[in-house]
Amino acid sequence: MVVGYGKSIREKVRTAVLKSKARYQCPKCSRMAVKRASSAIWQCIKCNARFASGTYEFK
Numbered sequence: 162m163v164v165g166y167g168k169s170i171r172e173k174v175r176t177a178v179l180k181s182k183a184r185y186q187c188p189k190c191s192r193m194a195v196k197r198a199s200s201a202i203w204q205c206i207k208c209n210a211r212f213a214s215g216t217y218e219f220k
């Protein structure tokens with residue numbers, strides 16, 4: 162089975178969007194409260210700590 166080029170790109174975009182909308186654990190207060198604030202800035206909604214991380218994924 163041949164996987165179309167366009168399909169794999171769409172799949173990557175879909176995964177990136179899902180990751181960018183997910184909440185991540187805050188390294189400072191350890192609560193699941195880190196959300197993407199802008200392209201590579203992530204902010205904890207509980208303690209307001211800001212982190213620079215990946216564009217679509219908090220690491």
Ligand SMILES: [Zn+2]
Pocket residue numbers: 187188189190191192194205206207208209210
């Ligand atoms: Zn926090």
